[in-house]
Amino acid sequence: MKNGESSYRRYLDGDQSAFDEIMGLYRNSLTFFINRFVHDMDTAEDLAIDTFMYLIVHRHRYNFKTSLKTYLFMIGRSRALDYLRRRGRFSMVELSEAEKELPAQPSVEALILLDERKQALNRALTRLPRDMQTAIHLVYFEDLSYEDAAKVMRKNKKQVANLLYRSKVQLRSILGKDGALV
Amino acid sequence: MRRTDVEFKAEVLRRAEQYRVERKKRAKRMLLVCLPLLLCCGGVLAVFSMGFGGSTKGVAYDNAMSVECMDAPAAPAPESVEEESASQADRPMEPAEGEKTQSNENQVLSITVTTHSESAELGRLFTSESEMQAILDAINAFPKDPETVIGDDSIGDSEGMAYVIGVITETGDREYVLFNDALLIDGTWYINARCYRLLEEMILQEGE
Known part of the structure; x- marks a missing residue:
């Protein structure tokens, strides 16, 4: 059975495809969770990318004592809160412009x-x-x-x-x- | 707009690579900034430690020298040397009123020069090299009998360590010198080499 921890272990052992599995498992839920904070799907996706990047660049910080999902969500939450702090609660995108964009794929909300x-x-x-x-x-x-x-x-x-x-x-x-x- | 899985992964990898490059750059920058600072701090520390080391060595050297000088003229009895050092420790550091005092940095030894006579001016005692030589000769030829020591104006000293010594100068005047570090051992007067040096310096300064 695939789970995040074993995939990450395989990734650390050099199996690059294991990271695809991790992203497949958690990408949507993490993005959706981050969107709960930032209320902007593009930003949420951006922060989710940062979260996965953290897994790559800080390889040995995860100690396998919690589930990888919990760990990812912890990082994601920190990223989201940092973003909100930086942004200072000011909206960066005009609402009217954002509304014009049509989603090319079904939205994460719709999927979840x-x-x-x-x-x-x-x-x-x-x-x-x-x-x-x-x-x-x-x-x-x-x-x-x-x-x-x-x-x-x-x-x-x-x-x-x-x-x-x-x-x-x-x-x-x-x-x-x-x-x-x- | 939502990224496809491939785009998403490519972006993750691109950012990871970018992060690594930036981290290396940051480390280099830190090194460039910190290395000169560290070198400066190290240099300052080295200078300080050398300074302190030198000072410590100086004390050791001075002490060694003074012991050597005390021993040099003759082979004094060990108990006499012990007496000397004990009385040196007991000796008060404050000079008496009307005295000109010159002490070395570490306060180990001191020499006090006075004209003793109230009417004489301070610093008038040694005015030339010949006078100094006369004084040294007088000290060397100082009578062995302690009773002939003129004055015996010891200034709060014990065991006769500080004596006012009468000196006959070239002009035939009788002057008085007080040596705190003068030591009488077996009827011979010894003066610490440091005292000699200080005296010498003082005399030369006066001569100038």
């Missing part, structure tokens, strides 16, 4: 949010604070454990559990109002 319920949840999520969004995303969209989600968010397990509880309360109220959950 095939489920109607997930789409409704995703819409509601955007109305939550960033930490809550991240916690929900990691646990319910990426199926990470509380522990792994805590590692990505640099919080402890209890904090993540509390965040999730409060997020669910808020989400229930939002979805209830929208009628999506009724």
